[in-house]
Amino acid sequence: MxxxxxxxxxxxxxxxxxxxxxxxxxxxxxxxxxxxxxxxxxxxxxxxxxxxxxxxxxxxxxxxxxxxxxxxxxxxxxxxxxxxxxxxxxxxxxxxxxxxxxxxxxxxxxxxxxxxxxxxxxxxxxxxxxxxxxxxxxxxxxxxxxxxxxxxxxxxxxxxxxxxxxxxxxxxxxxxxxxxxxxxxxxxxxxCGPYWAAIYEFLCEEPETWLQDAATGAAGAPIPAAHTAARAPGANDAVVAMYTLSKMMREHMLPHTGTWTLNETILASGQATADNLAGQMAQIMFAARAPDVAMLRKIYAVLDRNAEAAAAAAHCTVKRHWVSKSKxxxxxxxxxxxxxxxxxxxxxxxxxxxxxxxxxxxxxxxxxxxxxxxxxxxxxxxxxxxxxxxxxxxxxxxxxxxxxxxxxxxxxxxxxxxxxxxxxxxxxxxxxxxxxxxxxxxxxxxxxxxxxxxxxxxxxxxxxxxxxxxxxxxxxxxxxxxxxxxxQADDPHPWCDYAPPIDFPWPAYVDTPRGRQWWIPATAADRALERKT
Known part of the structure; x- marks a missing residue:
């Protein structure tokens, strides 16, 4: 049959x-x-x-x-x-x-x-x-x-x-x-091997305390002379710092330990302007693939330290959100x-x-x-x-x-x-x-x-x-x-201990009065590539 x-x-x-x-x-x-x-x-x-x-x-x-x-x-x-x-x-x-x-x-x-x-x-x-x-x-x-x-x-x-x-x-x-x-x-x-991905979210929620007086605890007023006062580095700087630190980590760790990779993408930068105001929120995602979970733990131990260091330097707090823990x-x-x-x-x-x-x-x-x-x-x-x-x-x-x-x-x-x-x-x-x-x-x-x-x-x-x-x-x-x-496996159970990461600012198509568009609009360079057929 x-x-x-x-x-x-x-x-x-x-x-x-x-x-x-x-x-x-x-x-x-x-x-x-x-x-x-x-x-x-x-x-x-x-x-x-x-x-x-x-x-x-x-x-x-x-x-x-x-x-x-x-x-x-x-x-x-x-x-x-x-x-x-x-x-x-x-x-x-x-x-x-x-x-x-x-x-x-x-x-x-x-x-x-x-x-x-x-x-x-x-x-x-x-x-x-x-x-x-x-x-x-x-x-x-x-x-x-x-x-x-x-x-x-x-x-x-x-x-x-x-x-x-x-x-x-x-x-x-x-x-x-x-x-x-x-x-x-x-x-x-x-x-295929295991894979972990996580988003590090940096928040600069108290920029006025950046140069807080150590003796009195007094913060500089956020409005008087705000556009000429020293500015807290903010969330964008935190992401840049973590990106740089983690590039150094990849250079020193990965070439010596086999076929594992680390990739990153910057997801969002919230409420940052060209004005003299600190960027309040920024997110960067790191994704690592490795032959075994021991290597992933080492990678993320360093990433966590990098995130804390970047947050401290840029006057931010940081939180890690898991995107994937795949076996x-x-x-x-x-x-x-x-x-x-x-x-x-x-x-x-x-x-x-x-x-x-x-x-x-x-x-x-x-x-x-x-x-x-x-x-x-x-x-x-x-x-x-x-x-x-x-x-x-x-x-x-x-x-x-x-x-x-x-x-x-x-x-x-x-x-x-x-x-x-x-x-x-x-x-x-x-x-x-x-x-x-x-x-x-x-x-x-x-x-x-x-x-x-x-x-x-x-x-x-x-x-x-x-x-x-x-x-x-x-x-x-x-x-x-x-x-x-x-x-024979030591750990047969799923590793997922997080909610579906659906609410982060993932890129998407948007519907506008001009039609369906990518969130980054088409440019003159895009139109120059089009051919009449």
């Missing part, structure tokens, strides 16, 4: 290509960023309800998250999920030249990985499996989760802590290829084998004549002689998980158990989980040449170059769901392995 059901699921994917291709283009063009994916989440909820799923919107207290369920009778529950957050500063039109989407600043959101294809590949796979389950009477349930803010590892630690992954029998995690050797393969032993991943060989068998059945992405034309036009745009075969050869190769693991380990120290970060890892502690990758359009480069980021972003939005990724992913997801529902032995092997690995 499983072979016939899988064939029907694959056929559904092929027959419904016009639909899921349009869906993918829609989410890609929305390009909503972390914690502000309102239209994207609403579209998923509406689409799943139309397909017969029950949908809880705002799951886990997150307005742009959802939890959807569909059942065809008693049996295992298999989960897949969508991500749909884009990245600020990467706005690109679906054209083979640099140009922001119409009417938007180039600093608006854009899909880089792209999460648009991630979500639609998983959705099309779940709907194809649903079709086959109905047609062949396969019992079981599909849970489909909406996971916002992956770029700050947002929703999954919260969903995990609030029980949304409880009771699952298996989880399928798909991501478009983003680095070699993880192209057309599945993770084996070295899964390291738990391997499952049985699941990796099952998903890779279905990836083999689906085959690698196949690029047609239109995709080749687009790729060659992009190369010409960048001054490269267009190539007869412009796509990277790795896109045609299927790499068994054990071989991908061997290649990955070549550049890692023997002690390192985890590498890179993604919050699917929080799911791996609740059910057997497979993490697989499908190639996405990447072009061959002449020696010494690197393609600009906008080029890769554009290829992720042009149907001819991104649809092959979605098709392979959808077939792989659907085939894996069917196998897990119709092969009790395969699911039992995965479950036994999961219980063994989790049982």
């Amino acid at each position: 499983s072979d016939a059901a899988r064939a029907d699921a694959f056929a559904w994917v092929e027959e419904n290509r016009p639909h899921w291709s349009a869906w993918n283009a829609h989410i890609w063009h929305l390009a909503e960023t972390a914690w502000r994916e309102y239209r994207s989440a609403a579209w998923y909820a509406e689409t799943l309800r139309a397909a017969g799923f029950t949908v809880e919107e705002g799951s886990g207290g997150m307005p742009t998250a959802f939890a959807a369920n569909w059942s065809n009778g008693p049996g295992p529950t298999i989960m897949a999920y969508a991500e749909y957050d884009a990245v600020p500063g990467n706005c690109q039109a679906a054209v083979p030249w640099r140009q922001p989407r119409a009417g938007l600043s180039r600093f608006a959101g854009g899909h880089t990985d792209p999460h648009s294809a991630l979500g639609i590949g998983a959705l099309a796979g779940a709907l194809a499996a649903q079709h086959a389950m109905r047609r062949h009477g396969i019992a079981g349930s599909i849970r489909f989760m909406g996971e916002p803010a992956e770029k700050v590892r947002g929703s999954k630690p919260i969903h995990a802590a609030k029980g949304y992954y409880d009771g699952l029998d298996a989880i399928i995690s798909f991501h478009p290829f983003y680095m070699l050797p993880l192209c057309n393969t599945a993770r084996w032993d070295t899964h 390291p991943g738990l391997a499952n060989h049985a699941m990796a084998e099952t998903v890779f068998r279905n990836l083999e059945r689906a085959g690698p992405p196949r690029y047609g004549a239109e995709a080749v034309r687009v790729a060659r036009e992009l190369q010409k745009e960048l001054g490269i002689a267009p190539m007869d075969d412009p796509f990277a050869p790795e896109l045609r190769e299927l790499v068994p998980p054990e071989e991908a693991e061997r290649r990955l380990r070549r550049d890692l120290p023997a002690w390192q158990t985890h590498y890179t970060s993604d919050d699917y890892t929080d799911m791996t502690w609740f059910a057997p989980t497979a993490r697989f990758y499908v190639g996405r359009a990447v072009l061959k480069a002449p020696p010494g040449f690197a393609y600009p980021e906008w080029a890769l972003n554009a290829l992720g939005g042009i149907p001819a170059t991104i649809d092959p990724t979605v098709e392979t992913a959808a077939k792989t997801v659907s085939g894996t769901i069917i196998d897990l529902l119709t092969d009790p032995a395969a699911l039992a092997r995965a479950t036994a392995e999961f219980r063994h690995r989790r049982g």
Whole structure:
């Protein structure tokens, strides 16, 4: 039965290509960023309800998250999920030249990985499996989760802590290829590592006490001669001081201890003016990824000290707000084998004549002689998980158990989980040449170059769901392995001990009398990039 059901699921994917291709283009063009994916989440909820799923919107207290369920009778529950957050500063039109989407600043959101294809590949796979389950009477349930803010590892630690992954029998995690050797393969032993992110909020609420008289305690009056009096450094200076101190920390710590990274972004500066008034509020977020939690604790111990020092120097108070505490991943060989068998059945992405034309036009745009075969050869190769693991380990120290970060890892502690990758359009480069980021972003939005990724992913997801529902032995092997690995862990519980960080000043689109705009308006430089087509 499983072979016939899988064939029907694959056929559904092929027959419904016009639909899921349009869906993918829609989410890609929305390009909503972390914690502000309102239209994207609403579209998923509406689409799943139309397909017969029950949908809880705002799951886990997150307005742009959802939890959807569909059942065809008693049996295992298999989960897949969508991500749909884009990245600020990467706005690109679906054209083979640099140009922001119409009417938007180039600093608006854009899909880089792209999460648009991630979500639609998983959705099309779940709907194809649903079709086959109905047609062949396969019992079981599909849970489909909406996971916002992956770029700050947002929703999954919260969903995990609030029980949304409880009771699952298996989880399928798909991501478009983003680095070699993880192209057309599945993770084996070295899964993504832990990740912490926190916002440091500086407040200068008593600037009048900056030069308070130590003997009398008297403060200078805030109004007389205020515009010529000495000014408290304030919150902006605190952020600058912490930024500088933490750059020094990175220089002295990170190069000596392996593959961990520290990144920062300044979120907000409140009520600061060019007048002689202290900036009252400013926020900076630091995000760290590391092979293990001991390293993260060291990083944040230093960050906390830096924050206190910066606050003291700038006459501020400081408070740390957690954005993410995401766990390291738990391997499952049985699941990796099952998903890779279905990836083999689906085959690698196949690029047609239109995709080749687009790729060659992009190369010409960048001054490269267009190539007869412009796509990277790795896109045609299927790499068994054990071989991908061997290649990955070549550049890692023997002690390192985890590498890179993604919050699917929080799911791996609740059910057997497979993490697989499908190639996405990447072009061959002449020696010494690197393609600009906008080029890769554009290829992720042009149907001819991104649809092959979605098709392979959808077939792989659907085939894996069917196998897990119709092969009790395969699911039992995965479950036994999961219980063994989790049982050996010292700390199997979620790390999330904070509320959803939804109320911070995350960048967002705004509706104005001039239409829908990014919070940074389009400039003359943006308009100069537009072409008449």
